[in-house]
Amino acid sequence: MKLSVIGCGYLGAVHAAAMASLGHEVVGIDVDEAKIAKLAAGETPFFEPGLGEILTQGLESGRLSFTTDMSAAAGAQVHFIAVGTPQRHDGTGADMTYVNASVESLLPHLRPGDLVAGKSTVPVGTANRLAELIAPTGAHLAWNPEFLREGFAVKDTIEPDRLVYGVSDTTGTDDTATLDAVYHTAIAAGTPRLVTGYATAELVKVAANSFLATKISFINAMAEIAETVGADVTQLADAIGHDNRIGRRFLNAGVGFGGGCLPKDIRAFTARAEELGKGESVAFLKHVDEINLRRRQRVVDLAVDSFPDHINGHRVAVLGLAFKPDSDDTRDSPALDVAVRLKGLGADVIAYHTEAIPNARRAHPQLAYADTLDDALTGAETVVIATEWKAFRDLDPHTTRDKVARPVVIDGRNILTPTTWRDAGWTYHGMGR
Ligand code: UGA
Numbered sequence: 001m002k003l004s005v006i007g008c009g010y011l012g013a014v015h016a017a018a019m020a021s022l023g024h025e026v027v028g029i030d031v032d033e034a035k036i037a038k039l040a041a042g043e044t045p046f047f048e049p050g051l052g053e054i055l056t057q058g059l060e061s062g063r064l065s066f067t068t069d070m071s072a073a074a075g076a077q078v079h080f081i082a083v084g085t086p087q088r089h090d091g092t093g094a095d096m097t098y099v100n101a102s103v104e105s106l107l108p109h110l111r112p113g114d115l116v117a118g119k120s121t122v123p124v125g126t127a128n129r130l131a132e133l134i135a136p137t138g139a140h141l142a143w144n145p146e147f148l149r150e151g152f153a154v155k156d157t158i159e160p161d162r163l164v165y166g167v168s169d170t171t172g173t174d175d176t177a178t179l180d181a182v183y184h185t186a187i188a189a190g191t192p193r194l195v196t197g198y199a200t201a202e203l204v205k206v207a208a209n210s211f212l213a214t215k216i217s218f219i220n221a222m223a224e225i226a227e228t229v230g231a232d233v234t235q236l237a238d239a240i241g242h243d244n245r246i247g248r249r250f251l252n253a254g255v256g257f258g259g260g261c262l263p264k265d266i267r268a269f270t271a272r273a274e275e276l277g278k279g280e281s282v283a284f285l286k287h288v289d290e291i292n293l294r295r296r297q298r299v300v301d302l303a304v305d306s307f308p309d310h311i312n313g314h315r316v317a318v319l320g321l322a323f324k325p326d327s328d329d330t331r332d333s334p335a336l337d338v339a340v341r342l343k344g345l346g347a348d349v350i351a352y353h354t355e356a357i358p359n360a361r362r363a364h365p366q367l368a369y370a371d372t373l374d375d376a377l378t379g380a381e382t383v384v385i386a387t388e389w390k391a392f393r394d395l396d397p398h399t400t401r402d403k404v405a406r407p408v409v410i411d412g413r414n415i416l417t418p419t420t421w422r423d424a425g426w427t428y429h430g431m432g433r
Contacts, residue, residue, distance in 0.1 A: 001024045001025070001077050001078065001181060001182060002024070002025045002026075002075055002076045002077055003019055003024050003025070003026045003027075003076050003077065003078050003079075003080065003182065004026070004027050004028075004029060004072065004073035004076035004078075004079045004080065005019070005026060005027070005028045005029065005079075005080045005082055006029050006030075006070075006073065006079060006080065006081050006082060006083060006102045006106060007029075007030060007081065007082040007083030007084065007098065007102060007120070008028045008029070008030035008032070008035055008036065008039055008066065008082075009030075009035075009082070009083070009084050010046060010048075010150065010153065010260065010329075011082045011084075011119060011120070011146055011148065012028060012030070012080070012082030012083070012119075013028065013035075013039060013044070013045065013046075013051070013055075014048065014051060014148060014153040014154060014157055015080060015082055015119065015146070015157055016028035016058075016064060016066075017051060017054040017055045017058050017064060017154075018054060018154060018157040018158050019182070020054070020057075020058030020061065020063045020064035021054045021057060021058060021158065022158070022182075022183075022184065022185055023063070024063065024182070025063045026058070026063060026064050026065075027064075027065050027066070027067060027072045027073065027076065028064070028065070028066045028067075029066075029067055029068065029069070029070055029072060029073060030066070030068065031068060032068075033068055036066045036067060036068050039055065039066040040059070040065070040066040040067075042055055042056045042059050046327075046328055046329065047326075047327060047328035047355045047356075048150065048151070048153050048154065048327075049151065049152075049154070049326060050154040050155070051153065051154055054154060070105045070106060070109060071109055073106055073109045074109040074111075075111075076114070077113075077114060077115065077178065078114070078115045078116075078117055078178060078179075078182055079106055079110070079114060079115070079116045079117065079139075080117050080118075080119050080144075081099060081102055081103065081106075081116065081117070081118045081119060081120055082119045082120060082146075083098035083099055083101075083102050083120055084098055084120070084260075085098070085099060085120050085121055085122055085264075085268070086260070086264060087263075087264040087267055087268065091271065092267035092268065092270060092271045093123065093267075093268050093271035093272065093275075094121070094122065094123050094264070094268040094271075094272075096122070096123070096126070098120075099118075099120050099122060099126065099130075103116070103130055103133060103134070104133075107133070107134070107137060110134065110137040110138070110139040111137070111138065111139065112137070112138025112139065113138065113139070113140075114137075114138075114139040114140070115139065115140050115141075115142055115175055115178050115179070116130070116134055116139055116140070116141045116142070117141075117142045117143075117144040117179065117182075118130065118141065118142070118143045118144065119144055119145065119146045121145065121205050121206065121209075121261070121265055121268075122143075122202055123202070123268060123269075123271075123272040123275075124199050124202040124203050124206070124272060124276075125199070125202070125272075126202060127141060127143040127166060127198035127199075127201070127202055128198055128199075131168060131198070140167075140168065140174075140175050141168065141198075142165055142166060142167045142168075142175050142179060143164075143165075143166030143167075143198050143201040143202055144163075144164065144165055144166070144179060144201070145164050145166075145201055145202070145204055145205035146205075147160060147161070147162070147205070147208065148160075150259065150324065150326070150327045150329055151324065151325065151326030151327050152326075158185065158186070159185075159186060159189070159191075160183075160186055160191060161191070161192075162191065162192045162193070162194065163179070163183055163186060163187075163191055163192070163193040163194070164193075164194050164196060164201050164204050164205075165179050165193065165194070165195050165196070165201065166196050166197060166198045166199075166200060166201020166202065167195060167196075167197070167198075168197075168198065176195050180193070205265075206265055206266075206268070206269040206272075209261055209262050209265040209266065210265065210266050210269055210282070210285055210288075212250055212257075212262060213257055213262045213263075213265075213266050213285070213288050213289075213292070214284070214285070214288050215250040215251065216250055216251075216252075216256065216257045216262075216292070217256075217257075217287070217288040217289075217291040217292050218251075219233060219236075219237055219251045219252065219253045219432075220253050220254070220256060220291050220292065220294075220295050220431075220432070221291050222236055222237075222253065222432065223253035223295070223431050223432020223433075224291075224294070224298075224432065225432075226432040226433065227298075227432050231432075232432070232433040233253045233414075233431070233432030233433055234253070234414055234430075234432075234433050235433075237251040237252070237253065252388075252413070252414065253295075253414060253431050253432045253433075254295065254388070254412055254413040254414055254431045255295050255296055255298075255299050255334040255335065255338060255386055255412040255413065255431065256291075256292040256293070256295040256296060256334050257292055257323075257334070258323035258324075258331070258332040258333045258334045258335075258337070259323040259324060259327075259329060259331055259332060259333070260329060260331040260332065263289070263292070263332045264332070266285045266288060266289055267285075267289065269282055269285060270282050270283075270285050270286060295334070295431065296334050296337050296338055296341070297341075298431065299334075299338050299384060299386070299410060299412045299431070300338055300341045300342060300345070302410045302429045303316055303338075303342055303347070303382055303384055303410055304345065306381075306382045306408045306410065306427070306429070307381070307382070310346070311342070311345050311346060311347045312345070312346035312347070313346060313347075313348055314347055314348060314381045314382070315347075315348045315350065315379055315380050315381045315382075315405065316342055316347045316348065316349050316350070316380065316381065316382045316383075316384060317349075317350050317351075317352065317370075317376045317377055317380035317382070317383045317384065317404075318335065318338060318339040318342065318349055318350070318351045318352070318376075318384045318386055319352055319353075319373070319376060319383065319384065319385050319386060319387070319389070319392045320335040320352075320353055320385060320386040320387025320388075320389055320392060320412075320413075321333060321335050321336050321339065321351055321352075321353035321356040321357065321359075321360040321386070321387065322335065322353060322355065322356040322359075322387050322389075323335065323387070324387065324388070325387060325388050325389045325390065327355070327356070328353075328355035328356040328358070328359055329356070329359070330356050330359040330360050330363060333356075333360075333387075334386065334412075335353075335386030335387045335412075336351075336356075336360050336363070336364065338384060338386050338412065339351045339360075339364075339367055339384075339386070340364055340367065342384075343366065343367055348368075349367060349368060350368050350369070350370050350375075350376050350380070351367050351368065351369050351370070351376070352369065352370040352372075352373055352375070352376035353387065353389070354389065354391060356387075357369045373391060374403060377400060377403040377404055378403050378404070379403075379404070379405045380403075380404045380405060380406075381404070381405050381406040381408065382406065382408045382409075382410065383400075383404060383408065383409045383410070384409075384410045384412055385409065385410065385411050385412050385413055385415060385416070386412045386413070387413065388413040388415045392413075392415065393415045393416070395416070397416075397420055397421045397423075397424035397425075397426055398424050401424055401425055401426065407424075407425050407426040407427065408426065408427045408429075409421060409426050409427070409428055409429070410429045411428065411429065411430045411431065412431060413431070414430050414431050414432075414433060416428070416430075418430055418433065
């Protein structure tokens with residue numbers, strides 16, 4: 001099939017390359033010339049395992065191309081809207097500028113029978129509004145949310161755990177058949193596919209992210225209690241996680257969630273619910289957000305308290321800058337936030353990450369960044385682990401001890417074994433353990 005993907009950020013770039021890998025002819029379109037030039041040259045604009053390979057294969061096969069020219073969308077059977085919906089600068093709602101602009105500029109290139117498939121995470125009600133805009137062209141609209149996780153984005157796109165099609169007529173229209181043809185491999189593999197109305201499809205996405213955020217904040221709330229009574233939240237998570245109604249995944253207590261999705265999605269959902277007069281229904285999401293942000297402060301407090309005097313001038317190594325492992329994404333990253341807060345308190349912060357330093361440096365040039373893990377550790381008086389990156393998980397407490405000035409570790413992701421580190425002479429502080 002001929003497809004266009006409007007917006008070549010995280011979602012769009014992965015979607016375009018993944019669709020080409022399924023055999024479709026795909027054009028990726030974005031207004032950002034630098035991003036398009038990179039993608040067209042086969043360079044991934046961000047760190048994502050496996051993306052480089054399918055990008056190169058797609059370009060070499062001739063099935064995948066990138067352009068800033070919206071007219072290249074003409075002739076595609078399906079146009080995916082994959083632009084960002086960041087948090088508004090003047091509030092907590094979603095900034096719809098890019099969605100609105102991309103649909104407006106796509107309109108002149110739509111033909112009767114084309115399908116516009118929205119993938120961006122949007123406030124419920126958006127699809128109805130866009131469908132009215134599109135209707136005069138004779139094209140249709142479907143809402144087809146994306147559930148990819150950074151770090152697993154290629155696999156999640158090619159082998160999703162479910163497909164959701166929000167369509168205007170749920171009684172089995174051509175739009176469902178069109179999307180089935182797009183996702184033919186997943187359909188053939190028996191992937192669950194749910195056909196819903198627009199509002200349900202829009203809500204599925206924010207509900208899923210809200211649930212995940214709530215699950216993380218739940219365990220972080222338990223961590224707060226555990227800290228007070230001397231319990232171990234990791235053991236607690238293991239114990240409740242064995243109940244498969246609860247499940248162990250997303251019950252890792254630590255410095256909390258961040259990234260370009262969970263934080264802004266729960267805030268936008270709250271803002272939208274308030275607009276609808278239903279703020280009360282999701283008022284708990286404000287607590288979810290607050291619990292989450294408190295965990296960042298907890299790590300900062302532990303670092304401050306690790307010095308008998310003031311933290312001012314003391315060397316603190318912050319290991320990890322991205323919001324999660326296998327990513328260079330520092331958007332709303334708890335790790336970067338902790339580093340910045342400690343620096344703000346006068347600590348001599350040295351930050352390290354294998355992939356995320358360029359992004360972190362762009363946002364926070366005032367921080368000092370180490371070239372190597374050894375450089376970060378050498379002379380550190382307190383070590384803060386802020387991202388659960390494998391290299392940090394694998395640190396050896398004995399050899400690491402020889403590098404630091406003072407063996408104090410704050411395990412902001414609960415990835416180290418406390419007894420092993422304590423036995424090696426470290427003062428160990430975990431999160432809720
Ligand atoms: C999230 C969702 O998991 C995806 O399903 C969704 O498609 C995506 O947002 C999106 O809306 O596009 P992602 O932002 O890649 O994906 O990150 P997650 O894997 O969900 O992790 C979010 C944050 O929670 C990270 O900072 C992570 O470190 C933290 N986390 C995760 C915890 O603190 N504890 C856990 O147990 C799990």
